[in-house]
Amino acid sequence: MKVLVLGAGQLARMMALAGAPLNIAISAYDVNSDAVVHPLTQQQLGSGLANAIADADVITAEFEHIPLPILEQCQQSGKFLPGSDAIQAGGDRRLEKALLTRCGVASASYSVINNEADFKQAVSSLGLPLIFKSALAGYDGKGQWRLKEPTQAAAVWQQMADFLAADSKQAIVVEQFISFNRELSLVGVRAASGEVKVYPLTENHHVNGVLSVSLARQVNEQLQQQAEQKFAAIANGLNYVGVLAIEFFEVNGNLLVNEIAPRVHNSGHWTQQGADVCQFENHLRAVTGMPLGNTELLRPTLMINILGEDSAPAAILSLAGLHIHWYGKAKRPGRKMGHINLSANSLAELKARFAKLIDLLPAVAFPELEQMLGQISD
Amino acid sequence: MKVLVLGAGQLARMMALAGAPLNIAISAYDVNSDAVVHPLTQQQLGSGLANAIADADVITAEFEHIPLPILEQCQQSGKFLPGSDAIQAGGDRRLEKALLTRCGVASASYSVINNEADFKQAVSSLGLPLIFKSALAGYDGKGQWRLKEPTQAAAVWQQMADFLAADSKQAIVVEQFISFNRELSLVGVRAASGEVKVYPLTENHHVNGVLSVSLARQVNEQLQQQAEQKFAAIANGLNYVGVLAIEFFEVNGNLLVNEIAPRVHNSGHWTQQGADVCQFENHLRAVTGMPLGNTELLRPTLMINILGEDSAPAAILSLAGLHIHWYGKAKRPGRKMGHINLSANSLAELKARFAKLIDLLPAVAFPELEQMLGQISD
Structure with missing residues (x-):
């Protein structure tokens, strides 16, 4: 059985180690270099996504921040699990929050910010303190802002405005700050x-x-x-x-x-x-x-x-x-x-x-x- | 750390799987093909023992039936563990039995048979039943003969005589048959x-x-x-x-x-x-x-x-x-x-x-x- 993993990092590597005893051969597609490598040896096994898809029995992913055209190409093969919708829901906080709402699963109250009007509306409706997270490609504490006091609002908004201006695909999801145990x-x-x-x-x-x-x-x-x-x-x-x-x-x-x-x-x-x-x-x-x-x-x-x-x-x-x-x-x-x-x-x-x-x-x-x-x- | 394994079978493969989390990279020398491969992917990494030895930090083995020139070449590198003596003791029953005697560790009484005189001497001194094992390259029940009754002696010797005639390096080690629990x-x-x-x-x-x-x-x-x-x-x-x-x-x-x-x-x-x-x-x-x-x-x-x-x-x-x-x-x-x-x-x-x-x-x-x-x- 051949499994193609989107991403060639440590998660693909550990899948390769876990898959070998099951006679599952893992190859890994490096989204940045377009190379197909063995995730343990990093030896090149081929190149180009189309060949890799054709060669695989199953396609999966080790990360969620994958360009949409790649996700669509994998989805069209009929071999992609957990599939494009799931990967996108993990990679875009707007989709993630909508998913949680649709499934009836509790999370912090939120709204989506694309401009200053959205920002002001969110501050007034959700109240402070708030935590703002980039919709795309932010984790491990990157792409996050906090707003505790009304006096900081203009400065925090300016940072986010710069961030939004730099990437038209981005948005910001703001949530009530949860004081958790x-x-x-x-x-x-x-x-x-x-x-x-x-x-x-x-x-x-x-x-x-x-x-x-x-x-x-x-x-x-x-x-x-x-x-x-x-x-x-x-x-x-x-x-x-x-x-x-x-x-x-x-x-x-x-x-x-x-x-x-x-x-x-x-x-x-x-x-x-x-x-x-x-x-x-x-x-x-x-x-x-x-x-x-x-x-x-x-x-x-x-x-x-x-x-x-x-x-x-x-x-x-x-x-x-x-x-x-x-x-x-x-x-x-x-x-x-x-x-x-x-x-x-x-x-x-x-x-x-x-x-x-x-x-x-x-x-x-x-x-x-x-x-x-x-x-x-x- | 790079470890070269003599032999490219499942033991080298499982070493590769166990070594990866320790950042130990395993290559495997296939004694038959002279190729150096990754034991998991079987992808060729190089060829020739000299290059493989030069490239390795440590050399070890996954089997004991290795031609002596290869063992000596590895031994000379100063990188070979457990080393040529140990591998040879595992691959030649004559050396193995001598080792056990030298270490004072009990095993079945034995003698070495190179010809019919040795055979007759062994039968008379050790007594029946006896088990005969080829000195070299016999395991998993291959290269073994049993002698229970004196009437079978001529027939059993003939099989062993043919076996010895086919390979001048071979000998047979005969042991008292152990009735074990x-x-x-x-x-x-x-x-x-x-x-x-x-x-x-x-x-x-x-x-x-x-x-x-x-x-x-x-x-x-x-x-x-x-x-x-x-x-x-x-x-x-x-x-x-x-x-x-x-x-x-x-x-x-x-x-x-x-x-x-x-x-x-x-x-x-x-x-x-x-x-x-x-x-x-x-x-x-x-x-x-x-x-x-x-x-x-x-x-x-x-x-x-x-x-x-x-x-x-x-x-x-x-x-x-x-x-x-x-x-x-x-x-x-x-x-x-x-x-x-x-x-x-x-x-x-x-x-x-x-x-x-x-x-x-x-x-x-x-x-x-x-x-x-x-x-x-x-």
């Missing part, structure tokens, strides 16, 4: 048959807007059920096939959707060691029509992103339950270079191992881990 | 520092001389300690670096070494799901000088070889704790095409899952599984 995400998978399996809710910690740590542990049943219902509503609403990730804000026991990602997701990397079948394998199983794999938690596991570093102290490899996953990428400040998965047989053991790991990691490259450890409730 | 194997890893870590003893079931099922479970402490002592004696005796496998006969609570394999081993494939760090990763850690990984049992796991089949019923993928590992090879009768790992949280659960799996697998392709299930003691 925790950020959680649910990664799950839906088969073409409609069958849905989800992993346990994961607790996410961001630093400067970028995911730093995800923790998967025994979940609160009430929250898990809430999340699963929302997952099913969205996945069914899109007639989705594959792995889908939903980021939530938890507000006093209620979950509001922050955003969706129509793909395998950074907050699901822990599943490589902490779940029976990992998200990469389950995505491939779903899009190739194999039975879905068991998504149960095997053992409490946390994932730590490695940002901007291409090495880590060798001593960490001596820790039981530790696995390192490098992406084979060239070093660049802030770039996602790899991640560490740390597992244990109990939450208490995991916290003890995390403390040992923190002692071994350079604090400059891995900031705020101590605080995160302290925030893990029993 | 079980076949067990111990897979472990030794670092250049001398540090040793071993996995739990694995119980192996063969069908027609080929490994069919390996079971890893909580071990008998007395047996495990015995096995670990023998492992350390052999690994230290060879100044071994990497994963080493030792096959034992259990005879009334005592372990006799049957044979050693200076490499990752089929009876260690269960470690991909059943151990914290699998044998492929630990081999790479050892030969590249990284700290060894935890070898503890995570959960009871059994491995079932897939022989001569290139597909399995899709329904088995629905079973919790089941992972399939295909090797991407062309179908051929009896060929090792892949394996299934089945894990559970307890031995009782594993037996229940095994029973379900047996119901789903075609009995012709997977013979004797029912009997093996029945033989698993509580």
